[in-house]
Amino acid sequence: QVQLVESGGGVVQPGGSLRLSCAASGFRFSTYGMDWVRQAPGKGLEWVAFIRYDARDKFYADSVKGRFTIYRDNSKNMVYLEMNSLTAEDTAVYYCAKMFSWGDFDYWGQGTLVTVSS
Amino acid sequence: DIVMTQTPLSSPVTLGQPASISCRSSQSLVHSDGNTYLSWLQQRPGQPPRLLIYKVSDRFSGVPDRFTGSGAGTDFTLKISRVEAEDVGVYYCMQATQFPWAFGQGTKVEIK
Numbered sequence: 770q771v772q773l774v775e776s777g778g779g780v781v782q783p784g785g786s787l788r789l790s791c792a793a794s795g796f797r798f799s800t801y802g803m804d805w806v807r808q809a810p811g812k813g814l815e816w817v818a819f820i821r822y823d824a825r826d827k828f829y830a831d832s833v834k835g836r837f838t839i840y841r842d843n844s845k846n847m848v849y850l851e852m853n854s855l856t857a858e859d860t861a862v863y864y865c866a867k868m869f870s871w872g873d874f875d876y877w878g879q880g881t882l883v884t885v886s887s
Numbered sequence: 888d889i890v891m892t893q894t895p896l897s898s899p900v901t902l903g904q905p906a907s908i909s910c911r912s913s914q915s916l917v918h919s920d921g922n923t924y925l926s927w928l929q930q931r932p933g934q935p936p937r938l939l940i941y942k943v944s945d946r947f948s949g950v951p952d953r954f955t956g957s958g959a960g961t962d963f964t965l966k967i968s969r970v971e972a973e974d975v976g977v978y979y980c981m982q983a984t985q986f987p988w989a990f991g992q993g994t995k996v997e998i999k
Contacts, residue, residue: 819988872926873947874938
């Protein structure tokens with residue numbers, strides 16, 4: 770069965786960096802696009818980043834462009850989100866999501882909480 | 888950027904009664920490939936989101952047929968024909984026609 774397990778969340782100071790990881794299993798990872806979506810405490814969903822199955826295309830939300838980088842390792846079935854210059858507005862649960870077709874997320878991880886605070 | 892606006896933001900519903908959520912986009916969601924990439928997701932309390940409807944009206948695997956999506960262009964609707972207790976949660980529309988992709992603010996469905 771499909772599983773997505775995020776890790777790497779935690780407490781980080783403003784201006785700091787963090788790398789999130791998402792371990793995928795149960796499907797042919799190298800053939801699917803992957804995304805990160807976040808949700809601030811008590812708030813709605815915010816799409817963060819997309820990476821094509823072969824990593825040739827990457828797109829970002831305006832709010833994270835230039836600070837966050839999405840990348841993947843198809844040999845390890847992993848997708849990552851490198852986050853730099855973090856601010857309090859980046860505090861959220863970060864979900865990894867698998868796309869089964871363009872823009873449609875059929876599986877989600879349980880999320881990892883990132884808290885940016887001094 | 889495309890902005891997604893949902894109404895209402897809260898929908899108290901009696902069990903067994905219908906519910907309807909509207910989603911409007913600031914631009915047409917018809918992609919150059921002819922598809923309209925509008926989906927609906929449900930998020931139950933304490934859970935990650937779950938895909939209900941994709942490409943406006945296609946019901947995802949395992950989703951009960953009481954959930955129906957419709958619409959075109961900039962106006963879309965999710966209807967629940969008879970609300971059940973397990974339908975409580977927040978519902979989001981999402982556009983994937985143009986980057987940056989965007990969700991609506993969410994509509995909270997609760998039982999009266």
